[in-house]
Amino acid sequence: MATSTIGERATTIDVRRKRFSETYIGEWITTTDHKQLGLMYLITGFFFFVVGGMEALLIRTQLALPNGKVLDPDTYNQIFTMHGTTMIFLFVIPVLSGFGNYIVPLMIGARDMAYPRMNAFGFWLLLFGGIFMQSSFLFGQAPNGGWFMYAPLSELAAGHAFQATPHMNADFWLLGTTLLGISSITGSLNFVVTVFKLRAPGMSINRMPLFTWMILVMSFLLLFALPSLTVASVLLLLDRHMGAHFYQYGSGGDPLLWQHLFWSFGHPEVYILILPAFGIVSEILPVFSRKPIFGYTFIAWSGVAIGFLSFTVWAHHMFAVGLPSIAQAFFATSTTLIAIPTAVKIFNWLATIWGGKIRFNAPMLFALGFIAMFLIGGLNGAALAVVPFDYQITDSYFVVAHIHYVLFGGTALAVFAGIYYWFPKFTGKLMDDRLAKWHFWVTFIGLNLTFFPMHLMGILGMPRRVYTYPANLGWNDLNAMASVGAFIIGVGVILFMINIIKSLKAGQAAGDDPWDAYTLEWDTTSPPKKYNFLEIPVVRSRRPFYDKKYPDIADWKNVIKH
Amino acid sequence: MSVAHGEQVRVLEEEHGQVGERSLNWWGMVFFIASEALIFANLIAAYLYLEIRNNNDIWQLPHSNLFLPLLNTAILLGSSVSVHFAGTGIRKGNVRQLIIGLSVTIFLGACFLVGLAYEWTSLIADEHFSISSSIFGSAFFTLTGFHGLHVTIGAIFLAVCLVRATKGHFSKQQHFAVQAAEMYWHFVDVVWLFVVTLVYFVPLFR
Ligand code: HEM
Ligand SMILES: [Cu+2]
8 A cells, every 4th residue: 555656546446336426316316416406396396387287187177067077076176185285385385496496506606505415305305295295196095175174174083973084185185294394494494594694795685686585585484384384284183193172173172273373374375485486587577678676675675574464464364264353354454465565566577677678588578477467366366355355255266366366377477487597507508489488478378268267257156176067157168268278378388398308409508698697696607517606706786797797887886876 | 516615604604703603503503493483382372272262171180280290390491401511511622521411411301201201191091181081181282292202302312412422523613413402402491381381380370
């Protein structure tokens, strides 16, 4: 050994078998790199989007015509429950955390997240939690109590005569969401500490990109809202398997406790699902309007306001359960209040576009579509906050229309906008803009055709969660329209997949900064190296990369503006 | 490559003067505990909600023997002292003090769990009072059980630290695991004060 030279050692290294973590697959499995994990989150989320989408198509096939026979009642319950659960817990949250993982460290000029290994843990927990939940189909016992799993329906037995959910259906949901909850807790801890502690020199809180702001608020909401769901689920598991009585009215419990616990998670949750989408749109609009964002401070702090308020409105999901009228008045007021910071954002976005040199590339198109669709969703949400109106319309298809305008018209369009915007950064390749525009218009038409008629169905009295309906109630045409629309959305998704595959194979080289953008993630190679930046950038304004590219008109020289 | 990341973390921490007490990991632990605290906040809220909604039931244990809960409170408070003793030890670089402090704390934690188990079995066997006998039964066993689970987790956490301490993993500069375990243990103790007040003492004043 004494005579060994450096040269000899090098040969030994060359000859030895590759470690598992050095093989192609092994590298993905063992990675702790935030960019790889981000992509894995995105791919996983998109996979579950396809699963949830097929469930949606099954629902719409069953409901296309009156007296449908495609699904039997029990299967229908499982399908609609898994559709909602999959879309919320396994598509939107993973995809948004995927963007957050990939983009946030780059945006704030960090080399990785604060806890890279915990990041990997969170991803794998998510993947296995998702597989665990979907595996319930193999047993024919998928969750069937709605994505809100209301007790006492989800109890083992409610009372002596009535079998509620005697099989494992609810258990899959309760255990699955608890696993996914732990995954989200680790993810949000990571975001909070990363954003607070790893920002590049000069990037003060009020110079942080808005997407980072919104991920920060989302993470706080997850940290403080998820415990309610965990507790609700554990109590229900104790009821089901240990003989406790938390949600059993006859034995001193109270089913409304479930609703209170669930919605004090559930309402913050819907803002968890939309805030990062606000963030994506707030990044894209200024770049494609060639202007700085209008009212940065308002957008950032209205996001924080929404975060706080979202903990005070939960019982607007419970107007019909017979709360005291003083409570109803309180929750109606707080719900209406939350529309104010939301509207502030919309006006800021409009002012950002106003007078800009707009480029209608795919990301911009989807972002504009987001504003229009989210506006409709917000407005009919405000209508639902009116208690007497809600009495009439709650648990009807009107609510389904609201959900989908905010979540599909809102979050999903923003997610597509984000993919079209950042794909060049992820891969170094441009996506096909023409095909992307086709994707946009097909999706836009499909979504309005599907979800707009649902307002009318709701007003005409069609309840949600019914597996079929008789022919003589005047709902036939509207349902047929909605089903056609759903398949049009499906075509849009296929166009999107074709575009991804095509661009991966033969996309034009994108260069590092194809959009002439403003934020730090573009100030590095596409795709970025493992260490992100050769040198950690120094930040002097809200648009550090713009400053670097246009030193003569750099933002920080124009002190009055900020 | 993770070196590059670690390097940045180190530089940022040194620049902002955050070596030691308020490290990156310290912040992570703070937010984790905050989230855990909300689990108990939700449990307690559920307890109070059920009590308000249903005060026909008896919200009281079948016996009013407070000896065991008081003893257990004393044990846990004592263990907070001993875990602090362990922490001060390693902050001065004294591994022996760390090992003694951790051992005492784990022992006291085990005593607490034995006490809880004894109380549970005597309630179930002698008084026929169980999780399914009433809504108070459900609430009582769930709340104390959740807390007992957290004591168990904390004790395992401390035990891992103890093993690592005997292997010489900790020094004056490097002992975050001990710090985290200490924070967690104090948290679990504070929670107990809420639990014991709610299920044992508040009923006395009704
Ligand atoms: C402009 C602010 C909003 C207001 C005033 C509002 C109001 C409401 C109200 C009152 C309900 C209950 C309807 C009922 O069940 O009778 C509701 C349901 C719902 N909202 Fe909103 N909403 C708003 C924004 C959002 C956003 C941004 C999202 C998500 C991105 C969202 C997602 C949902 C969902 C998923 C439900 C249905 C929950 C269920 O399954 O029962 N809402 N909304
Ligand atoms: Cu809500």
